Amino acid sequence: MRETPADSLAWFAGRWDAPERLAVPLDDRGLNLADGVFETLLWRSDGPVLWPQHWQRLQRGCALLGLAPELDPGPIQALAAEGFRRLGSPSGQAALRITVSRGPGQRGLALPQPQQPRLWLHLHAVTPCFAPVDVITSRLVRRHGDCASSRCKTLNYTDAVIARREARTAATDDALLLSSSGHYCCGTAANLWIRQGMDWLTPGLDQGCLPGIMREQLLRQSNCREHPVSRHMLLAGGGFLLNSISCRPLRSLDGQAPHRQLSPQEAERVFKQLVVDASRT
Structure with a gap:
């Protein structure tokens, strides 16, 4: 070695x-x-x-x-x-x-x-990442809530690779995937959260998103809940992509900036609080 x-x-x-x-x-x-x-x-x-x-x-x-x-x-x-x-x-x-x-x-x-x-x-x-991301809406990949493989992390990440390549071809960082219902579901390797007033919303598992572990932690908070996410809602409230290694604010969607944006410092606070809460459970 x-x-x-x-x-x-x-x-x-x-x-x-x-x-x-x-x-x-x-x-x-x-x-x-x-x-x-x-x-x-x-x-x-x-x-x-x-x-x-x-x-x-x-x-x-x-x-x-x-x-x-x-x-x-x-x-x-x-x-x-x-x-x-x-x-x-x-x-x-x-x-x-x-x-x-x-x-x-x-x-x-x-x-x-x-x-x-x-x-x-x-x-x-690693060092957890909180840098903002520019994303596109993938035209090549969709998630299906009734698909059994959406419930766990299988080794088949071909769709994520296709969507990430699509994003890079468009000179952006990542792609958001739509569900079969037409609502936003997730990123290629992270759960999607958006802001609505004082609340935080994330797509339900029926949209085909992975039941993320950090997602589950955040859902324990009183102002966080599942809700279908539309393009209008995302651009109105802004949001972030969350997984076990990062919390990255959305800076733009298909070249359009959300009306409200989370700063990297706010994203870092969200992530670190989840880690602190995890250590107490």
Whole structure:
């Protein structure tokens, strides 16, 4: 393993090393069919943020796909803590990704018997981001609330890649995805929140957005609730994109600035308060 500090570190099959030095076998169904799930969470010097909630969502995703990962989260958390110490992030923070694939399989969709799920970890040194974003409305990708895969973080992120490429082609940072009903749903990798008066609104899960862990935390506040989000509402109130690593204000939508905008400082306060609240639960 490399001796000098690095910005990322991974674990697979009992070994910590640089990610580029580790290899998942080419018969893995996660690689060939996106047959698996993952979680990404913030790890700080005082420990993981909202570990139980992330682990529960990972378990729900595994149950949906019929996977059976390590049932006891304790060893995985201890392994991740070791990786965090090895990484030595300069900011004292890292993004931890836990990936579970169905494991080896033959050609085709038939489920292998017996199944041998694989798990690997990936740590990246990070500093949570609060920079404003310019977004477009994706014309190529839509979310569907009645689709089972919208409920968990599967390895299939092709739609998000397509929409993000669409945004970059338009010289913007990200794309907002519409639901099949025509309302705004989410960003490519974050939940959408908009302001309406003194309240904060986010699309309901029936719109096809991922049940985000930080989204769930924010919904516990009395002035936060689910509500369909239209273009008019978004441009009138402004908003932000929220995930476990960032809270980014919307600076423009399709080249038009919202009438009200959240500052990076306000977004940082929202994020940090959620992290503080998480540490108390």
